Amino acid sequence: MTESPEPLLTNNLQMNITRENTGELTATVKIEIEKNDYQPIVDKKLKEYQRKANIPGFRPGHVPFGMVKKMYGKAIMMDEINTILSDSINKYIEDNKIDVIGHPLPNHEKNTPLELEEIDNYTFHFDLGLSPEFEVVIPEKLKLNQYTITVNDELVDKYVKDIRKKYGKYVNPETTEENDMIFGDFTELDDKGNAKEDGIKNSSYIYLEHITDKATKKKLIGLKIGDKAVVDPTKMTDKEHETAYLLGVKLEQVADIKSNFEFSVKAINRVEPAAIDNELFEKVFKHEVITSEEQFRARIKADATANFGREAEKQFMSDAVAAIIKETNISLPDEFLKRFFLETSKEEDVTKEKIDAEYPGYVDVLKWQLIENKIIRDNNLAVTEDEIREYIKGFFRQGKKEEEHNHEHDHEHEHHHDHDHGHDHEHEHHHDHEHDHEHDHHHEESPATDESRLDHIANTIMQNKEEMKKINDTLYDTKMLTLFRSKLKVENKEISYEEFIKLGASQK
16 A cells, blocks of 8 residues: 655645555545634634624624634534535546546545544545556457348237227227226135235226236126126236236235235226228328328338337447447456445435345446446547537438428328337447427428528527437447447348347346
């Protein structure tokens, strides 16, 4: 361990700051604060309090300084010392170009307590986690698949069925069938089949098509309003949170439920699928002229293909990130990071044991953040304001082209898609941002005027920090993806959607 004094000028004060390396990737910074560092500012603030203080028995501005100091001096001193500490440690890290992970953590065991009386000089220690030095390895010889997800007739059939159901109408039949939704009352039973005293009771909906146990599902088919059936709710779904919803209990209670329940039918709902006709075509694809089922299916297939293309791109990015993390030898200050997560967590029930158990799940994310930043620096990847501006303008140009393309079909309908063929398919380490912006335009405008309007829209959006971050991340992802494609060995491969889903599940 080494210790070396490194004076630092903070708040126009000559602070005494030293650093001691405590491990390969950890260090402790010691900051010594003397009375002369904080007392002048404390006295100045106390005098301001003295002028403004309104204390019974004294005229405003005539409260004795000693009384004001006794009442407020300790609190003001603590605030000022904390300000000096924050400024000092941040400036020290910046001036000495220390690449830290997380942020400095106060070492409470070594620090002088601020609550102590009659102490002029204080010593504080801050523990640092240091970023490791490493070389990023992009495995150029490794083959990565770039998938093309095929959309077959069976998948289109499913989407047509889903759309017809979405735009169908609700009816209330007399008897339940296998795809109905039933509303009713659950009542917990004892071993003799009677309602259990103080047992669980709850009213909820049952979606018959989602019941996983065939025998249970069979009991609930053919029932009328007022009919009852004895069921085991834990067999109605293989997901504990859904069982908790059915019975109106907390998730942790589900494992202890061993009873059968009586379910009494109160209402039966059914969706009659919409007819495949012009009315459905217009509802789903406004502004477009679709006059046959063949055109309708082709349009659905085109949407699905585009969405699957984005999913395949996410998969490629995820595979590339995983390969680079695996090949890059990188160490982390694990014990410091566990402490960092423990001390900065906002969860009320967080414990050291919980952090230790969850920490392995954080490691790849932390490593990728470091690797990504290094790739950006090493390859001079940068996103400029002009690129962000053009991205925004391009987004709205495309929206206008789509409207102009369909403008002649229907002037009264806003262009939008009310259905979504995309599917949730989680991939870590990749940003997925969608930008929904309202806009209007006039077709009679000249190109120059139109560009002026787009500039105005871009300027407005660029004032929004949150939106700017989303677009910035999206453009960085695009640059990163282009870099990976240029360096990695890419093999194009066709795959069915079912195979693609299985692939994602196996990787998880």
